[in-house]
Amino acid sequence: MTSGKDRTGRPAARSAEPHAVHVSGEMDLGHAEQLRAMLKAALDEAPDGADIVVDLRDSSFCDSSGLNVLLATQQRARAARHRLVLAAPSHQMVRVLELTGSTGLFTLVPAPPS
Template sequence: MTGTPFSVTTRTTGAGAVVTVLGELDVATAPRLRAGIEALTLAAGQRLVVDLAGVTFCDSSGISALIAARNVAEAAGAGVALAAVPGRLSRTFGLIGLGDFFPTYPSAEAALRG
């Protein structure tokens, strides 16, 4: 498959970190997302927001990386939220029983305000 080149970028705000994912989140790219999230310094009370607006595909490895992100945030005493979840991925979350596992917001800014 060819599509949007994969990238993970991070910006830090007073409320926490926003990790923006672009491209296909799959077995080949999920380790890059995990590494980026594990490198973050989160403080108790902050929020980790994963912005998925640019995700064009997500397989089980990508979903596993998102669950790992939640675990990293919780270990730091921080919250986690997903922003701009594509409809197909939102439907997949519902089908596999993760529909309520992540708080979701229409944008990263809304998620930071939480």
């Protein structure tokens, strides 16, 4: 999980407006490339330091393909000094993160910012 601090230990500046991506349906092998393209576009378009919020309230399922896309996006986001936030993850999504030891790699919030 990102600490919210820059390399000097000071709090990292965050953009006031998070950049949101709404995901609906399944994050599985059949949709992995579409998910990857959506998240890549969000990263490419996000202002410096903006949070990338992945709104999962309408996502029903995530398999290893979807998780791999999220993990790869997390690495890209971190390298670009963004924070990937998973908003409103389902119980199944949280369980996948727990079972794979990935929970600490993401910031989880109960609902997308309004």
